[in-house]
Amino acid sequence: MIVQCRDVRLLSLFRFKVWWMIPRVGNSGSDIPIETQMLLLEARKGPDLDKSNDSPSYIIFLPLLDGEFRSSLQGNSSNELEFCLESGKP
Numbered sequence: 001m002i003v004q005c006r007d008v009r010l011l012s013l014f015r016f017k018v019w020w021m022i023p024r025v026g027n028s029g030s031d032i033p034i035e036t037q038m039l040l041l042e043a044r045k046g047p048d049l050d051k052s053n054d055s056p057s058y059i060i061f062l063p064l065l066d067g068e069f070r071s072s073l074q075g076n077s078s079n080e081l082e083f084c085l086e087s088g089k090p
Contacts, residue, residue, distance in 0.1 A: 009042040012073070032075030038062055039073050039081070 009027055015035035016022045024033055032039065039061040044054055063071035063083070071085045 011040040012036045013038040015072075029075035029079035029081050030077055032073060032081060034072070034074040034084075036063075036073040
């Protein structure tokens with residue numbers, strides 16, 4: 001699944017080492033690293049994103065584990081958010 005992600009404020013926690021995660025901030029899909037385990041987006045309503053009187057909404061993405069399956073998030077150079085699913089089987 002692919003979602004467009006640009007001109008937003010975001011915070012991601014990604015797996016830096018097998019046992020360690022670190023944060024990264026950005027404003028487009030290309031700023032989302034591979035192996036992202038948590039993504040927080042700030043969304044605003046309407047075409048004018050700089051209005052100070054509109055209160056933002058927040059969206060959180062948490063990929064889940066189930067049995068042998070795991071998932072993660074990553075961005076690409078087209079500023080899209082990609083959901084990656086793995087089963088561990090060839």
